[in-house]
Amino acid sequence: MGRCAVGLDIGGTKIAVGVVTLDGQIFWRSRRETPVRLGAEAVAQAVCSAAEEAVRAAGAAGLQPEAVGIATGGQVDRLQGRVVSSTRVLPGWEAIDLRTRVAEAVGLPVQIDNDAKAMARAELAWGAARGAQTAVFLTLGTGVGGALAVNGRVVDGQRGFAGHLGHIPVTSVTSDGPVCSCGNRGCLEAYASGTAIAALARARLATERPPAAATPEPAPDASAVFAAAAQGAPWARWALDQALAALGAALAGLVHALNPEVIVIGGGLSSQGEPWRRSIEDAVFRRVMPAFRSGLSIRLAALGGDAGLAGAALLGAGWDRVDAPDPGNSGKEWRG
Ligand SMILES: [Zn+2]
Known part of the structure; x- marks a missing residue:
């Protein structure tokens, strides 16, 4: 062996x-x-x-x-x-x-x-980015993590902190957006983590239902938001649209910066599968200049846990x- x-x-x-x-x-x-x-x-x-x-x-x-x-x-x-x-x-x-x-x-x-x-590293060697030279990796779960690869190698940056893509600001320069786990406002993670998606949905639900009419049903978690959105619930759709707009903005910025061949989407939310991948692809491609779309694929992580x-x-x-x-x-x- x-x-x-x-x-x-x-x-x-x-x-x-x-x-x-x-x-x-x-x-x-x-x-x-x-x-x-x-x-x-x-x-x-x-x-x-x-x-x-x-x-x-x-x-x-x-x-x-x-x-x-x-x-x-x-x-x-x-x-x-x-x-x-x-x-x-x-x-x-x-x-x-x-x-x-x-x-x-x-x-x-x-x-x-x-x-x-x-x-x-594993997706580059054996998974969804195998053979790629330039790639973006995003993990969407409780938080949002990430990594970048250039010349087939994961980028470390000065001390190893490169790739904290969850803390890319995605709000407009004139507004703040929600508070992020890092203490800043308007980071990608504050819109697109499972935690953020659930919080956005709960906030939207509260505006749709007056407190007096509030039912004691449990507050939705991220997978309940995905399920409700699939059934057409407007509050759930709204929360996912916020997350997708944030993902589109952050990833379009990275595509324009790096001109990658592949964006690999991992983390717990990847269990939402092909519809989720396609929604992210639509959100990114809407904001990316045409020449950058050619040769770019958006894939789900292949190696899972x-x-x-x-x-x-x-x-x-x-x-x-x-x-x-x-x-x-x-x-x-x-x-x-
Ligand atoms: Zn942050």
Whole structure:
């Protein structure tokens, strides 16, 4: 059997771990609860023991993992191997030197990155963006995450924070829009996350139904909004139209900036399938200049829930050589 690496995907409820082979197979996998309520230290211990379990499982099959990759929410400093900000998902995560902890636990090199960037690596290598040079990745779920690829590689930016597409402002320059999780107003995430879609729908419902007539039925979540919109409910349609207008604006901006071949849509809302993909495509193509539409396709993510751990394994092993520091170049002067 061939080369392999361990990938970990740390979510707010589950830690997924797998042994991933270079040809894109998940050879072994496991899941455990994320002990968020016990604090960041308990989460770090759970991550270490998940990594140890994976290395043991690989060893039992005669495999030696080359490295460990970790995908997590938040702003991840790729150089320091630390989560810089993840207040919403895992409070206190910033204080943990996760890369060192896991490296000491398993005795292997460890890399850590944002989960949407990990998903993008996996979709580039094995999924919906396979073979693409220029691509945009958007994850629509509880929040909105993203990543960009140029020359077939995921863009890191200065410290690794590139791709936080959920915080692209989409309101007009003269109005503010709803408050976002980041504290700003009018971000894409404040319109197009599942949380935002549900909030927009609830606000619209409240204006349609006077409080005295309000029924005690449960407030709709995002999937209830999609279901009601499919039945023609105007409040639900309105909320989705807001989300789609925001997606159209943000993605059209990115298309004009990057001229991508593919936009990959992932995250929990992708379970809405082809009608959702087509609605996003319409919203984008309406705002994109004709020359940019040619050769551009908008696809749903292909790897589903496995993309995070598969991309983390790619990252850990450096198989895609994404942003690996080039020792031959560092510290040298331009010689023309
Ligand atoms: Zn924001």
